[in-house]
Amino acid sequence: MTRAGQAGAVLADSGPAGPGLAGPRLAGTALAGTGALTRLALRRDRIALVATVYVIVALVAGTAQAFKKLYPTAAGRAALVATGESNPALRFLYGRLSGDSIGSLTTWRYGIWAGIFAALVAIFVVIRHTRTDEEAGRLELVGSAVVGRDAPLVAGLLTAAAPILAIALLLCAALPLLGLPAAGSAALALGIGACGLAFTGIAAVAAQLTSSARTARGIALAVLGVAFVLRGVGDAAGASGPSWLSWASPLAWIQLAQPFAAERWWVLLLPLAAFALGVALAFRLAARRDLGAGLLPDRPGRPTASRLLSGPFGLAWRLEWGTLAGWVTGYVFTFAASGAAAKGIGQLFGTSSALQREFARIGGQAAIVNAYLAALMLLAGLVAAAYATSAVLRLRGEETVGRAEPVLATATGRIRWALSHIAIAVGGAVLLLAVAGVATGLGYGLRAGSAGTEVTRLLGAALAQLPASLALAAVAVLLFGLLPGAAVAGAWTAVGLVVAITLFGEVLQLSHWVLDISPFTQTPRLPGGTVTAEPLLWLCLAAVGFSVIGLLGLRRRDIG
């Protein structure tokens, strides 16, 4: 706890340290050099961090502004609230509503998602400045200078805390300017910030567990995924289901604090406690291990390669299977649980006659269940696209660190090398979607007593997302071949845009041509919707076309 206390003390006055490498007050302590390291990290990330803070603040404030314009009357807002509350799929995605004010609607639409974005900032920044640097050997260089043992971790935490606090403070200031109550604005802004801090602590622990930054990031992202699903199931289940699940998720705490309604300030202590616990645990773990090592020592491996590890595909499989296995595990639990939650949907509407009318208007229980399942399948498609993108971008990663060079200096041609990773991306997306369909079908079907039909029905619905997922991932192939320097940023921007348009486009009433950018707009809403082959074929064609152009570009360009 003492180390955590020190960290807290530094957090309190994180500002300007001394001019030298070691701040004068910290010289000779385990925190010597923290200021210099923090400034270095902020300097390295300044553009990305400022852009991220801007986007998140603009997203939340812009949503509040949009609600103000679109729903000026209380009646209009009440209808929207009825829709949001009656549709379990929307509750799964956005959480619960605690009122029908502009502030409540903003909290509903972006409370959880801004929390997710803040958590992503925390995870990527903390691991980038701790485990990534350590794995690359940069911390060794830094550690040999006048830098205390705890300085890199504290610097990583400060670097993540800075943008998160900036988001919270800016929202605290911006939302009241739009006419929202100051107390509610503060509760929402601080809730989002505290959620980010909770994941800062979680990422700090993950960074201590393994010697690979990639795995550490995967662990932290898995925690985020579980947190999302826990509260999604809890929120979707409503009063009759396991709504207590939401309390187990840091993401739900933002809405459980009920900004713009009851304002339960004490709920904000939960994420802060999670942050303190995480940081304390991280320092405990860090003190017990050597530089470069994880908690578990690396075991010796095979002195010779197995039959499987021959050729570029064998290599790509070897590099990727662990990651894919993690994603599959996540999919199994997420979709089995979410599918099981579908059964309770519909019964909970007996409580209020207004809700019941709204419920009948949307099409009764079958339609509600279908809408919920379709939203799940859409989510499966979006996340599978993100997986496939990351698998494709491994090509660029291999290239920039210099591991493509020894492979391409052998009889392996560029196209074969690229195709081996693309094959994993495609196969992985197919596998993930199939798992999503089967798991949802089993989860729902076993409770509804129709496992056989539900599994086939949902397997089809899940695989219908495949063309859209692949078309999106093919953007990464295209950029990798034509604009390798911009491939990583560009491909993730494309994924982010599509996710934003798909999830929020309709509610934000974006015009049709913007919605049409997302390949998922072209995909039939299944189960429940009607299937036409034509858009799916176009999407397949787009995926193949992007990939071919990307591969042709790869053949012509310099490597490295």
Place this chain on the structure above:
Amino acid sequence: MANASEANASKARAANATGARAANAIEARALRKSFGRTRALDGLDLTVRTGEVHAFLGPNGAGKTTTLRILLGLLRKDGGEAVLLGGDPWHDATALHTRLAYVPGDVTLWPSLTGGEIIDLLARLRGRRDGIDAKRRQALIERFDLDPSKKARAYSKGNRQKVALVAALASDAELLLLDEPTAGLDPLMEAAFRECVNAERHDGRTILLSSHILSEAEALADRVTIIRDGQAVETGTLAEMRHLTRNFVDAELAAPASLAGVPGVHDLDVQDGRVRCQVDHAALGDVLALLTSAGVRSLTCRPPTLEELFLRHYSTERMGLGASS
């Protein structure tokens, strides 16, 4: 189209393998390559004869790695010509790569794979489905004192280098491209490396050895190319290069000899009975005659070391910089 050219290249390779080997393993003429505004290669010439060990010398940033990457078809040349093992390094890349092995200057390995796995993998990627000669692999692993069951993440720089070296040396490639292969090795391993290179030369393999360690090149290379700012400034055998330069003369004389003003004598330094100077190759006979007539008590006459040859090319640059500032 790609398939056609690949097929042609593999036919050419088959013809080459059965027929006589080309006289030159590598022939590059007037190679040019720029990265943005930086000119990495500016008309580089490089000829490596089949069966020789050729040292490719230059400091960091001179263009050695860029040249190797062009020869491997990883980079596309902006101008000039390059022929590697009788083929075009860009278009016939995969076919040519079955006949060569490469050790990058900065060896990065897959952290989750063991050294042994990587050695086998690279051999299989090179086109040998059955892997590599197990005996040879084992001998090299022992020679370089490498633990093949360790994950690459746990290897030091020197050990990563050893993995790449074992993978290359254990192959049956006819051409080895080695980019600063001993940069991370300790003196014992460096000696092992030299032994291996000599053995390879004996087997008739061609080796292009990029380096900035001059003693290594001096000990190993048949011929040397010195590169500066993307151009070859000197190429030939060490003997040829020495022939064109000055010898160092250091003599103790019984009586003073007047060397001042004698053509071909440079940097003359006379102290009491001791004379030190540099003498052009052509003037050596005359100078020795003058010294002998003065009565020689002791005499050292030695050719320049490779380091001195090398520095000659680079000191002019430094002097130029000094003058301009």
